[in-house]
Amino acid sequence: MTSSRSETSQPSTTTKPARDSQASRGSRGFNTPSPAQTAARYLLLLLVLLLVVGPFLWQLSTSLKGPDEDVYTRTPSFLPEQLTFGNYGKVADTIPVWTYALNSLIVAAVCITGNVVGCTLAGYALARLRFRGAKLVLGLFLATLVLPGEVTIVSQYVLVRSLGLADSLAGVALPGAIAMLNVLLMRTAFAAVPLELDQAALVDGATVWQRLWHIGLPNVRGMLSVIVIFTFIGAWDDFLWPLIVLNDPQKYTLTVGLQYLNGTFSANPRLIAAGTMIAFLPIVVVFGVCQRFFFKGVEEGAVKG
Amino acid sequence: MRRIWAALTTTALTAAALTGCGLGSGDSKNSDSVASAAATGEVKGKVSIQTWALKPKFTDYMQGVIDGFKKKYPGVEVDWLDQPGEGYSDKVLSQAAAGGLPDVVNLPPDFAFPLAKKDLLLDVAKADPKLADEYVAGGVEAYRYTGQNGTFGYPWYLNTDVNYWNSELLTNNGLDPKKLPASLDDLIAQARVMKEKSGGQTYLMSRKPGLGDLYNAGVKIMSDDGKSFTFNTPEAAALLDKYRDAFKEGLLPKDVLTNTYVGNSKLFNAGTAAWTTGGGNFITSLATDNPTLAPKMTSSPTMGVPPLYVQGLSIPKTTKNPAAAVALARWVTSPENQAAFSHLTSVFPSTKASANDPFFSKSDGSNSGDAKVVAFDSLAKAKLIQPVQVDDAMSTIINQQIALAISGDASSKQALDSAVEQCNKLLKG
Numbered sequence: 001m002t003s004s005r006s007e008t009s010q011p012s013t014t015t016k017p018a019r020d021s022q023a024s025r026g027s028r029g030f031n032t033p034s035p036a037q038t039a040a041r042y043l044l045l046l047l048v049l050l051l052v053v054g055p056f057l058w059q060l061s062t063s064l065k066g067p068d069e070d071v072y073t074r075t076p077s078f079l080p081e082q083l084t085f086g087n088y089g090k091v092a093d094t095i096p097v098w099t100y101a102l103n104s105l106i107v108a109a110v111c112i113t114g115n116v117v118g119c120t121l122a123g124y125a126l127a128r129l130r131f132r133g134a135k136l137v138l139g140l141f142l143a144t145l146v147l148p149g150e151v152t153i154v155s156q157y158v159l160v161r162s163l164g165l166a167d168s169l170a171g172v173a174l175p176g177a178i179a180m181l182n183v184l185l186m187r188t189a190f191a192a193v194p195l196e197l198d199q200a201a202l203v204d205g206a207t208v209w210q211r212l213w214h215i216g217l218p219n220v221r222g223m224l225s226v227i228v229i230f231t232f233i234g235a236w237d238d239f240l241w242p243l244i245v246l247n248d249p250q251k252y253t254l255t256v257g258l259q260y261l262n263g264t265f266s267a268n269p270r271l272i273a274a275g276t277m278i279a280f281l282p283i284v285v286v287f288g289v290c291q292r293f294f295f296k297g298v299e300e301g302a303v304k305g
Numbered sequence: 306m307r308r309i310w311a312a313l314t315t316t317a318l319t320a321a322a323l324t325g326c327g328l329g330s331g332d333s334k335n336s337d338s339v340a341s342a343a344a345t346g347e348v349k350g351k352v353s354i355q356t357w358a359l360k361p362k363f364t365d366y367m368q369g370v371i372d373g374f375k376k377k378y379p380g381v382e383v384d385w386l387d388q389p390g391e392g393y394s395d396k397v398l399s400q401a402a403a404g405g406l407p408d409v410v411n412l413p414p415d416f417a418f419p420l421a422k423k424d425l426l427l428d429v430a431k432a433d434p435k436l437a438d439e440y441v442a443g444g445v446e447a448y449r450y451t452g453q454n455g456t457f458g459y460p461w462y463l464n465t466d467v468n469y470w471n472s473e474l475l476t477n478n479g480l481d482p483k484k485l486p487a488s489l490d491d492l493i494a495q496a497r498v499m500k501e502k503s504g505g506q507t508y509l510m511s512r513k514p515g516l517g518d519l520y521n522a523g524v525k526i527m528s529d530d531g532k533s534f535t536f537n538t539p540e541a542a543a544l545l546d547k548y549r550d551a552f553k554e555g556l557l558p559k560d561v562l563t564n565t566y567v568g569n570s571k572l573f574n575a576g577t578a579a580w581t582t583g584g585g586n587f588i589t590s591l592a593t594d595n596p597t598l599a600p601k602m603t604s605s606p607t608m609g610v611p612p613l614y615v616q617g618l619s620i621p622k623t624t625k626n627p628a629a630a631v632a633l634a635r636w637v638t639s640p641e642n643q644a645a646f647s648h649l650t651s652v653f654p655s656t657k658a659s660a661n662d663p664f665f666s667k668s669d670g671s672n673s674g675d676a677k678v679v680a681f682d683s684l685a686k687a688k689l690i691q692p693v694q695v696d697d698a699m700s701t702i703i704n705q706q707i708a709l710a711i712s713g714d715a716s717s718k719q720a721l722d723s724a725v726e727q728c729n730k731l732l733k734g
Contacts, residue, residue: 070595072574094361154402161403241394244399249360259389263358268593 007161061275063087073270086272092262094271097278099250099259104236105282106174107253111235112228114177119227120220123176123186124212128198138187141163141180150240157244176235182227188225190216225293232286236279308656339627342384343432343620346628349380351408354633357616358390366649374636381629401425406621408630409637412458414447418693421450421457427620428455432631439654440638444655447615447689451531459619460498460655461633462646465611465687466582467589467680473601476578478502480509489518490545492580492608496556499579510557511569511578514548516703520690521609527692537721544716545710552711562708574598582607584614585680588673599636604676614686615655651677653684698729 033041043062057078062071068081125131126138140175156175165171193216203212217224240254249257258275261268317607320397351686360368362389371383388396394416401420402404412420420426429448430436436456437445444460474483479502486492486509496509516536520526524541527534551557558572573581581587592599603638618634620627626730636642644662651673665681668674695703703724 067593068596070597072571072595074575074577154399157399158403160403166403166405240395242393243389243396247386249387256389259391260358260360261358262390263362267590 015048028090056084059273059276062270063277065270084238087270088278091271091274091278095257095260097254097257097275100252100254101278103118103169103251104254106230107242108168110173111176112231114225115179115182115227118178119182119186120217120224122183124190124216126183126187127190129208141183144180153244160245166245167251170243171253172253173235176238177242181230184230185223185227186220189220193219221293223233229287229290233283236283308602323521339427339622339624340431343427343627343631346376348629350626350629351382351384352384352409352626352629353384353389354637355386355407357388357393362647364654366646370637370642374633377636378632383633388597402630404623406623408620408624408626408644409634410619410621411461411616412546412595412619413616414689415693417448417457417617418450420619421453425621426457427622428457428628429459429620429631430456432627433635439589440655440659441657443613443687443689444615444617448617450693451529458619459638461618462643462652462682463618464584464614464652465680465683466605466607467585467587467676468605469573469581469583469587469676470603470605471573471576471579471598471601472603474507474576482603488608490612492562493547493556495550496551497554500556505555507576508556508578509580510551511561511572511580513557513561514544514708515707517612517690518694519544529693531692531694533732534725537718537725541680542717543720545707545720549711549713549717553713562712583651584651585677588676589651600672602672604672604679606679610690611683611687612682612690613653615689636720651680654679694732699731702727
């Protein structure tokens with residue numbers, strides 16, 4: 001919101017210098033901003049960047065502060081006076097952070113696999129296959145989206161418990177293994193692939209699996225990477241559900257386990273910040289790996305004229 | 306988050322009620338027999354205990370207590386679970402809904418209340434008639450609820466609030482740390498001095514009033530039967546008027562009324578406010594956050610009746626091993642084990658036998674030692690001020706209405722009437 005508002009208000013404030021510079025050069029196109037405009041844009045971008053990144057930087061600097069430094073002050077200082085990485089080591093000493101990270105990774109992997117495979121199949125079926133009750137199934141999927149997760153969490157727990165999956169990572173991952181919203185996203189993505197492509201393949205004698213593999217999938221890679229990223233973040237950051245399902249501290253996921261740093265009578269903000277940083281890194285990695293697929297799917301394999 | 310909680314409570318309790326109905330016939334008959342089994346049964350077999358956020362700092366302590374228990378009762382096996390601090394009430398409610406509560410559960414009185422209301426907790430006084438003789442009255446009282454018959458937990462460790470002052474800010478702004486305010490009028494007068502001397506940079510008052518302040522002004526918060534709120538009295542309105550005038554004068558930080566209010570302890574940490582309240586261990590924990598601030602702190606008793614904070618151990622009725630569960634709860638809350646715990650951190654034991662321990666009544670001369678003594682002395686007078694019936698949703702309503710009154714957008718009387726009316730509605734719902 002901030003950025004869009006500042007963009008619309010921005011031209012009016014810089015109209016005058018813009019016109020001047022255009023008159024002097026004359027060759028500028030309609031959409032080329034003047035240097036002043038560019039400067040203003042970068043300034044605004046920088047401002048928004050600071051707003052978004054500020055709290056994060058503060059956490060980072062807190063995690064690097066030594067034990068003799070004040071954490072909360074009137075004017076927050078971002079540069080630690082006694083730079084130390086000891087807090088990260090202490091986190092690993094206090095809680096089995098690598099075990100927790102591995103648990104989180106397992107849950108995230110199961111969720112991603114489930115979503116990528118399950119939502120692709122379900123989405124393709126709903127978008128391209130004709131079967132009795134297709135509309136009904138779609139309606140049911142939509143209906144489950146109406147209920148907020150918190151309302152069903154207890155009955156979900158009772159269900160998982162009676163399946164014998166309480167206190168196991170499978171119990172944590174299972175309910176998230178196919179998200180209805182992702183099925184709808186995949187359905188939309190498949191529906192956007194031109195029908196002619198499918199028909200052409202049909203004429204060539206392709207089976208449903210071949211059409212899914214060779215026609216459908218190459219065109220929805222962008223959406224798949226979106227789903228991978230969102231599922232990963234969702235599974236990695238989820239707190240309430242793993243907390244409810246798991247009892248054995250050895251099986252805790254990272255978000256739940258990090259709470260031990262915030263115990264009664266013993267909360268050290270430096271350690272909490274260091275733990276947060278550890279939890280944050282994998283998200284950056286996954287995003288970095290996936291983001292290059294973001295805009296790819298669209299151009300690939302389009303109908304040739 | 307609040308909405309999550311509300312939704313969760315309703316579902317969890319409905320589910321608990323449903324499962325309760327399913328087992329109904331067996332359960333009500335059981336009530337007494339569980340208690341008698343607990344009193345007479347042999348202590349052996351498996352028993353589980355759930356604590357709240359004691360790991361990793363107190364892992365060794367708890368393990369020692371459990372090992373002692375195993376030594377005392379050979380043939381007993383203890384399974385210790387420690388739950389993280391965040392989301393504990395959600396965890397407990399879902400455990401209750403699924404019938405999976407451990408045999409001994411650490412529950413503060415307001416968490417135990419909804420479970421006791423659904424008849425899920427054992428009346429420990431029935432299983433253990435000596436309870437009232439051995440534990441301090443305030444602690445036992447906290448687990449007795451109006452409208453419910455019984456005592457639904459062993460009191461464990463106690464704490465209370467102490468006033469903390471930033472003596473450097475006080476001296477720099479013309480105030481004397483030796484003459485700390487002891488009443489609201491004092492506080493307002495000194496806050497005025499501080500405002501003038503500091504040019505409005507620092508504040509002495511740092512929070513808006515809550516139910517505790519109303520209680521201390523002589524306002525009755527709830528009717529005796531626990532069925533309606535009664536804090537919309539003229540005295541309460543007069544108190545809010547006082548705060549409103551102070552706010553208008555600029556004696557309180559502007560954001561105490563809004564959602565951006567970070568709490569008086571945060572303002573205190575940052576050096577914006579010179580006064581905050583906190584438990585007996587506040588200086589020690591602050592020494593980790595802001596090491597340069599901790600030595601400048603000084604403490605004094607709270608104004609009026611200090612609030613009592615209780616942690617306790619409850620036993621669900623569904624326990625398969627009542628004898629061992631009661632024995633374990635007794636063991637963990639025994640005078641020796643509690644004394645050892647209190648020496649590790651600034652909490653206070655709930656057993657009468659511990660009251661004479663000179664450790665609590667003598668300071669080692671440090672400011673945190675002084676605070677501990679102040680807290681221990683306050684504890685004798687401390688009372689459970691906020692009724693257990695007040696849940697998250699009600700607190701929000703009360704906060705909002707008090708904020709309206711102090712900002713001057715509603716008259717104090719209107720705001721209190723509206724808060725009482727809305728809370729009563731929630732109470733019935």
